[in-house]
Amino acid sequence: MSEINGLFLKGDVESIKKKVNGYVTPSGGLLSYVYLLIGILLSAVWLFPLYWLVRLTLEWPATGLLGRTPSLQIDSVTVYNFIRIIYEVEFLTFLTNSVIITLLAVVGTVIFNSLAAYALTFDFPGRKLFMGIFVSSMFIPIYITIVPGFIITRELGLLNTHLGVALPLAGSVIGTLILYASFQSIPSSVIESARLDGASELYILFGILWPMSSAALATNVILAFIRSWNAFLWPLMIVTERDVYTLPLGLANYNANYGGSPALQYAFAVLVLLPVVITFLFLQKYFIRGVVQSAIKE
């Protein structure tokens, strides 16, 4: 951390910390309004496809991608397309599977990442080499590991099971590094005094480090949630039975069968997307704080 402190004046570090804690004060002047305008324009560019997606799903009778007469406004709002999706596909089954798999993956991610991050805070021979290998594993594309992963899952008898889908998703390098950075920012004197009081290593991790790393943990939860909820390729490899289909698999299957109904396809996509958006809205404060804090610490 001393290197980072050396790069900034004390005041800079304080202002960054304020931003991290959610207190951003406008600097004033014409430039800030220019930034604001650019921000609004960029947001509009990013949000427009999402608006179009939602607009099509709220329209009935379903039209083509542009509608009979392309228009920005929604003429009549209805939730019928969503209702139709819920009736036409085994939506509740897919939703239940996605929830189970996501829960397993999130809980696994938080526990395994914490254990790995805590281990990395110790000094042991070859630590730097290990860290290098660990970090470089981020550059290995998933497509390379998918066949060995499939063989291992098959040998474990976990094909077409929730655990088989969730297990490879329960852990991530980036999440471990975020937790590692958070653990390292905690003064070692806290850990030492806990050790002197007779606390076990697991108690230090879950009883002392965890409560002091809530932002990093929330970031891990959100990243794991998004990753496992949206996972497509791995479940596609592992799952062949429709009873274990997740929502993205159901969506792909629906798109293959009903390619000519964009409004219904989009309605399904919105239903798949909704839990992620809601979760992010609930946890965004922690997420942003966790990501920033993992990069900037005193």
Place this chain on the structure above:
Amino acid sequence: MIGTKSVRQLALLAKETLSWKTVFLNKFVIIIVLGLVLWAGMVQPYITANDDGTISGTVVDSSGEPVEGATVVAQRLMTKNQEAPISTTTNENGQFVFEDKTRWLEFRIHAEKSSVRTETERHHLYFRGQNTDLTIVLDQ
């Protein structure tokens, strides 16, 4: 290996931090429970009371008078295909009824009498078999 000391300490930690309040009285659980209560208490009873699959209505002329003996044709629409059309005739009060359409979610309907035919209307229901009452204007 996890020693007995670790297990004891973790059990104590779980006992201290996981009270019934923290587990059950958080915003996620409250929202889910409220949603389920709303569904079970209001939505589901309404659906159960109104899902006989009765599509009824009245055929009237442009002055609002009932049209007797008009043929009403309805056809269930599905995403990829459609069922064969069914028809019925209005009574002296201009009323018609299709019963037991418990699987219907979307349909089109029109009325005709002595070579005069209404525009085909397309309707959707909010749940399968929702009872619906329509008014069709047959401009004779």
